[in-house]
Amino acid sequence: MIEFKHIDKRFQLKNGSFLKVLNDFNLHVEKNDLLLIKGVSGCGKSTILNICAALQKPNFGEIIVNGESISKLSDSFASEFRLKNIGFIFQKHNLLTGQSVLQNLAIPLLVSNYTLAQIEKKATDLLDKFELLNLKDEPVENLSGGESARVAILRALINDANIILADEPTANLDLGLSELFISYMHLLKDEGKTIIISTHDDIFEKRCNYTNILNLKKKT
């Protein structure tokens, strides 16, 4: 379902030199897998997720998602691809301040073919399902860390994406909230989602029913 083929990715540093983060990287993720990508900061965990979400392009190699090569998608098609296929959970949650929980959930669908009424219903149903309906009209800056994390997960689910990418999702959460997050991931896996989580948090190895684990080492 997701296939990285001989991916090279390098970044230019401020001093002009290049840092090669991925070198002839290959990966195969099956539908409904829950893959953990582990490793210290700077080893390329986030880069793999970004390439998978077409947020970055590899310098070399090919990545195929649901049978479609996304390595060279134009900016516009990359956005369309994300909207249809990817739910991204960011480390800092990246909710848009000044907007309510409902509005944050609605944002991805504003560029879809759903009507405003349909969007509101989808967002409300999702909040209800995850028992967050009471926060519907709350401005996101008023949310606690745990609530904010849960809203970020729901935003990744609103577009019915079949691939969920989570980048260091528990970095800012305490143990209890991390466990809650993992339980959410199990729920999503049960629904048939394919999940890739990048983390250096050991809790995932201990508590998560992952299907595969990839340990990366830092490049020098």
Add this chain to the structure above:
Amino acid sequence: MENKLFLYALHSLKRRFYKNFSISLVLVFLVFILFSVLFIKTSLEHELSISADGMPDITLQKLQGGKSVLVDTSRIDKLLNIQGISQAVPRNWGYYFFEPSDANFIIVGFDAFDGNFQSSLKKVIENLDDKIKFNKDGMIVGVGVKKLIEQSTGLNYINFINNKLDIYKVPIIATFTTQSSIFSNDVILMPYNLSKQILEIPDNKATDIVLKIPNPDEIPTVIKKINEMYPDFRIITQESLRIGYKNIFDYESGIFITLFIVVLFAFFVLVYDKASGLNESEKSEISILKAIGWKSSDIIYIKTMENLILSISSFLIGFAFAYFYVYIFNAPILKRLFLGYSNIYPNFNLVFNLDISIITIVFFLSVCIYLGAVLIPTYKCAVVDAEEGIR
């Protein structure tokens, strides 16, 4: 989809209310100043043009030692021999101190009402009845003169007293139009002979001679012939008066260039601030939107809508303020700076004169420049990799 994005743009404006409100204030002020100045400029030019219409085709003044002296009226007969001149009449002018108001009026003595000059004078005179003959007792006064006479004496005539202590009672028979009052406000127009007595100008002498040239194409030839005949004449054409009026205005508008620069400077500081890049919060928002599936074109669309709403509403508010300020409240303070004082400050009403080029200029200087300053960095940010802003 566009409707949803438009609503999002509206919501974004509300979300950053204080920031957008302060930008809007600067834009409204800029548009208000630009429109006010340009409205006044256009209206004044229009009124100056009306005033110039009432001026003679050619005015002749005798020069001696570089200054104007009295001219012999005997020259009129010779001037009338020049082909193209249909009428040549003597004219007197001088100052008269009107003690009750402590003001100086300009007296112009001119026998023109039974001749070809009447039609051009009618353009600048209110309620001039064709039946009114400009007899020796009548005068036409500027709006300011009439007001001062009424305020100080409550009468509709002046008892003029010359140096010989002769008294001449002269009633007001008409007033100049308010549109022409930039120049006619402190003017009293009276019959030539009466002006001679009040100003004590000797017989067979006049301050200048005014000519009527029915065919404007003949003016250059007429000027050439007058030059040959009387090289000591200074020849003032209606066209040169128009240019002169415009120059007076343009000179005074220098003050406004200063004002312009101040306002534009404030605006360009704002533009520079915008053009120098988006702040972290704006960059982050764009990156998040891209990461969750928005296209660069969607982001540019909402940013365009946001800033179009902001700039066009500011433009319209600034326009409305300027309209009320200039045409309803008659541009207090600002109008004074455009006008020089003669003897009485002219109190005329500015008349709305729509000029599409003014709207275009102000629209470009405000809305277009502002949009460019906002959208260029937005575009730059929207087309780079989204992940940069969400790390």
